[in-house]
């Protein structure tokens with residue numbers, strides 16, 4: 060008798076604990092933006108009238124995953140499972156598929172012309188007297204993308220009663236580049252280790268691979284390069300190709316193709332040849348056979364990504380051949396199977412004493428027109444290396460006969476690793492909307508990479524992934540927004556980064572307006588804050604050799620152009636890199652009107668001032684203040700902005716789950732501490748060079764320059780070796 064209440068109590072406690080655990084698990088960030096939590100009851104009720112039954116096939120793997128995503132999403136959001144049906148039995152049917160797969164859809168006679176293989180329409184219609192919603196693609200993948208779009212409408216609280224949407228991607232290849240190694244390390248990875256469990260593949264296909272594919276498909280990403288551009292050749296051995304094939308099997312229903320980074324010297328390392336010369340017939344035959352072998356295992360294999368003749372990587376120049384020789388040889392091996400080569404232009408050499416910013420252009424521009432049809436040149440957004448701010452890369456628009464694809468960095472190698480809240484949407488948008496003027500006014504980078512300006516149909520955008528084994532995938536909840544915005548912009552590079560941020564906040568956290576507006580504002584200002592506390596006014600590359608923290612004084616790197624002092628060139632008189640006609644003349648790589656603007660101190664946007672000009676400390680800025688004053692002001696503003704971000708977040712306690720709220724709060728505290736460190740260390744150093752007093756009202760650095768110079772940080776994450 061006495062034990063019964065005790066058992067009951069224990070049972071209830073256990074149940075409560077289990078519930079808590081379930082809730083906690085659900086709010087650890089794993090679900091990303093596909094967090095189908097119940098909508099507010101009145102909203103759900105409204106939607107239920109337009110989501111009463113689901114008419115969708117499951118004859119193909121893609122149809123099956125589309126169906127299961129819609130069932131999962133709608134059940135989660137609306138709080139009840141939707142009945143499946145073959146015919147329309149009531150108002151509120153959702154009809155999903157293609158003309159080819161469904162006689163019902165064929166009967167609707169929707170205009171699916173010009174949608175391409177991945178586009179879709181979403182239309183509110185009336186069929187047999189019943190209101191319904193049609194989600195229709197020309198292919199299963201189009202319908203899958205449409206389904207994700209439909210779910211997004213519900214997740215973000217949009218009206219769904221009068222829909223007339225038509226979408227197709229503006230860019231063909233939309234890929235994540237993983238910098239993952241076979242030993243599990245991730246170069247510039249701040250979110251744990253590699254998500255690919257190579258050792259257990261191909262037999263164990265972790266459920267996470269499917270969730271990865273779902274997340275990517277939901278934003279239109281259709282390719283993944285699973286290994287780092289500086290990987291060894293082992294990935295091309297039969298045992299590893301089988302593992303890659305297993306990943307490809309998981310991704311295929313979601314429209315995602317697998318690509319591999321290949322080491323140019325692979326024919327020597329794993330092929331037993333004595334050379335990797337691209338003009339050697341044995342080398343060519345080796346790559347052809349390798350491509351055939353890959354396609355036997357992975358019929359829809361995407362192709363190769365190559366980092367050659369760059370930062371110590373082997374390449375065609377080892378044999379006195381050109382980048383075109385190297386790329387074309389690989390392209391020819393892939394061409395019979397429909398594969399492509401993404402050849403990177405991130406090429407510079409320490410043997411070349413010229414300005415590093417100029418070297419890729421010098422190397423590649425003369426090769427325009429020499430690349431085979433299935434080669435894309437993958438070009439970083441700026442001429443140096445993913446710095447907080449750089450001008451757009453001068454190659455964009457300079458090679459009209461060659462498709463150039465964009466490479467953005469999603470992982471925050473130079474923007475605060477995992478912990479700093481820096482939303483990269485404004486950075487991406489700034490680059491995409493930059494006017495190269497290469498074909499007259501309006502020749503934006505976006506129009507070059509989407510092929511519209513130069514008439515290319517092979518187009519692409521790649522993002523260096525920020526994904527790892529951390530439960531929240533990206534090292535922080537807000538870093539997920541950078542994966543998200545990359546995908547959305549790759550789908551349509553003219554979308555606004557603010558609109559994308561808002562979508563993401565609503566899907567990831569809540570639709571509560573009191574939360575959404577301040578958080579979107581905070582995200583939109585976060586990149587400029589980072590520029591200010593790290594590298595304002597066109598400075599760049601001021602970080603330590605580990606890429607963690609400030610070290611503008613550093614001259615310890617073996618190579619001149621890895622040293623911060625190479626970039627800022629500060630001396631007693633002034634600061635900045637003279638890239639004008641009287642300096643390195645890097646400006647000449649831009650179209651004449653842009654070159655003229657960057658060449659002119661008065662016309663150069665101040666945010667790029669010290670990138671293009673060496674300027675005296677007492678130079679009068681547009682504000683009327685001196686350059687030195689403005690530099691200190693920007694550094695201070697950056698810290699103040701982070702303080703403001705913290706205050707904003709502090710006011711938002713209670714709007715979202717405790718676990719994610721607390722981690723963001725803790726990370727913002729780290730960010731403030733590190734922003735202060737950046738500001739103080741940089742001001743202390745530049746003051747030691749300029750010899751100028753701090754402008755009145757500005758606090759001196761908290762410590763001496765010596766102190767900042769003495770700091771060391773063993774085991775900085777993201778530095779790996781293959």
Ligand code: GCV
Nearest residue numbers: 238246247288289366405444
């Ligand atoms: C994959 C920068 C990074 C390297 C990276 C390289 C590249 O230099 O620091 O880690 O290597 O860019 O993009 O090739």
